[in-house]
Amino acid sequence: MPKVVFPLDNSKSFTDQQIVGHNRWHPDIPAHVHVKPGDTFRVDCREWFDGAIHNDDSADDVLNAPLPGVHVLSGPIEVEGAEPGDLLMVDILDVGPVPQEDSGPLAGQGWGYTGIFATQNGGGFLTEQFPDAYKVIWDFRGGVATSRHIPGVSFVGIVHPGLMGTAPSANLLATWNAREQELIDTNPTRVPPLALPPLPDSAILGTLEGDEFNRVAREAARTAPPRENGGNQDIKNFTKGTRVFYPVFVNGAKLSMGDLHFSQGDGEITFCGAIEMGGFMDLGVDLIKGGMQTYGVSENAIFMPGTTDPQFSEWLAFSGTSVTLEGKQHYLDAQLSYQRACLHAIDYLVKFGYTPEQAYMILGAAPIEGRLSGVVDIPNSCSTVYIPTAIFDFDVSPGKGGPHQVDPGRGVPKASF
Template sequence: MLGNLFPLNSDKPFTDQEKVGHNRYHPEIPPVATVKPGDSFRVDSREWFDGAIKNDDSADDILNAPMNKVHGLTGPFRIEGAEPGDLLIVDILDVGPIPQEEGPLAGQGWGYTGIFAKSNGGSFLVEQFPDAYKAVWDFHGPWATSRHIPEVKFEGLIHPGIMATAPSPELLARWNKREGDLIATDPNRVPPLALPPEPDEAVLGGISQDDWDRVASEAARTAPPRENGGNQDIKNLTKGSRVFYPVFVDGANFSIGDLHFSQGDGEITFCGGIEMGGYIELHVDLIKGGMETYGVAENAIFMPGRQDPHFSEWISFSGTSVTLDGEQRYLDSHLSYQRAILHAIEYLSKFGYSKEQAYLLLGAAPIEGRLSSVVDIPNSCSTVYIPTAIFDFDVRPSANGPHQIDPGMGAPKAADPTYG
């Protein structure tokens, strides 16, 4: 083990650290360190808003979250000998919250989940939930509980939301062209269809001042997943996972960030995982020429770890590709998953949860989302599975009727409900 190659001081902002990471993708961002195939090393990671979200009972910080700052990524790391066309092997050896610290930063004994306002990112169910809400979760070893969502407790499925290699100049240009073309179809949409390069709040590591303006105007936002991996938010990329990333530039220039204590499939509230800072230990290796050998021209393949909590009983909800207004859509799996989630929210509200509490819970807890049928025209069928063990009560339907929880203070809502 090489030790911590990217230490973070919790008392300093992300940009004032010993080594400065980045929050945009560009092939010219220089590596902060070099490792060799076969090396193992540890790095620290800052939560995606660098401390802007507080451990309190207000959602105003979610409403006003500084979207241009995300994501603060650790790296990039040059892998000695890596060349375009190789596959980079990344093993997750360990991952967790900021060790032995309690304090004001997410990861210091707590994390948060947010429903984002329509005017500031939105969410999977943005039309039904256009306003900003927040839930704070306290960590108790492997467990999470929340004063904002009572009578639930579950083990964390800790994972990085982002792991990525750097794009080549050609790949970066393709991203900017296709996403720019999409934005042009509805440039004033709220929330936007995509995020163009944005120099404001850009963090570009060791880019020189002479090149800063040009690189900032070209560098891609880290919000979506792309061919290099990126913000895939795959909850199963936890301890014990092995991931194979395509290499597009010499050295691969691998980065990591956006740690989550837990998350449900889809990260449906946008800030749907339990966001936190922390650490991650990695082992890297190379398969020379692996992209051609294994047909991995784009997007990573992975072998999920086996360290996740195991549940034996589930309560599940289905949805089909019919809108709330009764309009039939053709095999729209995105819509059918929305409908499944809405059915689960409606069900949980019968136990005394507000619909916002239920939505936040489904974003944070280790729910499973599945495409159950995608061939039976015209209706796609999607399902969401909720482990029954996360509840302190029997959540199953019965002749006795639903248990009534005490909702407590509820999930904080932003003071300004205006969403544009």
Template sequence: MPKTIFPLDSSKKFEENELVGHNRWHPDIPPVATVKPGDTFRVDCREWFDGAIVNDDSADDILNAPLNDVHKLSGPFRIEGAKPGDLLIVDILDVGPIPGEDSGPLAGQGWGYTGVFSRNNGGGFLTEQFPDAYKAIWDFHGQVASSRHVPGVSFEGLIHPGLMGTAPSAELLAKWNKREGDLIATDPGRVPPLALPPQPISALLGSVPEGEHDRVAGEAARTAPPRENGGNQDIKNLSKGTRVFYPVFVDGANLSLGDLHFSQGDGEITFCGAIEMGGFIDLHVDVIPNGMELYGVTENAIFMPGRVDPRFSEWIAFSGTSVTLDGEQRYLDSHLSYQRACLHAIDYLTKFGYTPEQAYLLLGAAPIEGRLSGVVDIPNSCSTVYIPTAIFDFDVSPSASGPTQIDPGIGAPRAANVA
């Protein structure tokens, strides 16, 4: 087993451990450890809310989710000799849930969760149709997940880190803050907001010296979106066996990671749409000197996915076009067409007895595939959602006999009120 260079004690809060990670991006956050090109090592990761979401039948914790606190990232890890302009090679050798008691208190110890955030506290891809907070707990049985809140389905997890990336340079950080600030200024009162500016409240900055804390907290970027450094890309295929090539912007690269997912559908459409969990990840790193120029990777990571995906041979697929629910035509709006494809799938699944919320949670957590199927046929973009039929324990294909009616069970817990 590789040496663990960032251990976490499950009995302690994330910031109470001996090594303290961070929840913001900034070049001045000091590395917690140094590795060499060619090294293999293990990193423990806490789920992104560090235990704030619990295994019960209430969604009040999702309603009040502390979004200023996320993500709790392990790192940064300095790679000896890495220089700006290089490419950092990161091989994901293994990744899995927190080892330990199946009924442990932390997500990853035998269970995980999927959430729908309240429109007033995070929102999601379909927040206009689903403005309230909901939650589903998923139990792990080896590689398989099932839920008391979404009955009739089970599937193998494609476990992966939702977030991994290198530190930005001071110049790149300023670029992020400028462009996102300009976007916020176009509609500063929007709910949910158009972007998340630096927020010193709840900023966790590793071992930044006390005298520098306020400056760094006021500049540091939030970890919610993906950016040029990788970050919160939420790519479900970034799993075991994957090789990722990250641009390097600072000496040592300063790699950080977290936000592990047991499974996820393309798009992570509920925002907390994966099956969130804590766990471990084994990595191997190397460096390509001047790799950014050599391969034209001036921004955004590239990757070669592994070959451990669950294999599905039969699917049921749903399409959507860039026309709003009110009948307004939009020009080649692929974001809208994917929304319409997801809503098409949700409406279909309700005919079998699921509530809309159960169907929405399922699309976020199960290994669905989303595709941009047409982007040139003006005025309509066409997007599609593919659901593997093998995840259901009943036939979901259309037939003359009509849809099988399932017992929706206790349903997805809903928060008592809207935040």
């Protein structure tokens, strides 16, 4: 096992650890872990809510989840010799749930969860159709996820970090804040909001204290969206064996990571749509000096996916076009067409006995594939959702005998208020 450079004690909260991480992006958050190019090391990661979600049959914790405090990230990790303009090469050597802890109160200790957020808490991809808070608990055994809340479904985990990236420069941070505030100002009372501005409340900034903490907390960017530094990209193919190339914007690069997922469908469509968990990452790092200019990577991460994804050979696919449920035509709106494809898949699974919420959770947590299938044929874009048929323990394809009927069991817990 590689040396653990960022350890977490699962009996303590994130802010009571030997090394305290962070939940905001800012170049002045100090790095208390230092590695060299060529090093390999292990990083422990806490699930993004730091234990606020519980292994039970109530969704009240999802309804009241402490969103201002996410994501709790391990880092920053300074890479010796990294300078602005370099590319930081990160190899994901291994990633998984909490090692040797198959049971416990924290997600990652033999279990994880998927949630649908209520609209007032950010909603999800289909928040107009699913405005309330729900939760599903998944159990891990032998690398396979099953749930007491969704019968008839099991699949191999496609374990990956939802969030990883480098620190922004001061100029890049200012650009983020300005452009996102400009968007917010177009509709400042929208629910859910158009973007999340800096928020000192619940900020975790490593070892910063006093006036410096207050300054950074006022400026630091929230970790919710993906940005030029990588960030919360939620790419399910960041599995074991992946190599990622991140732009370096500050000396030392200041790499951070977290938000581990046991599995996820493309898009993480319920917002809390992956199977969220804590765990570990084994990483290797190296540098390509001047690589941003050499390879034209100025504002994006690029990656080579790992080769450990579960291999499915049969799929059931659903398409959607850029027309609203009310019949209004939109012009090449790929997000709308993906929403319609997801809704078509949900309508189909309901015919097999699942509740709409169970079907929605399947699309968020299982390793579905989402594709832009047509983006040039005006006025309709076409998006598709591919569901691997092997995740069901019955034949889910259409047939002359009609759909198999699943007993939905206890169903998906809904928040009580």
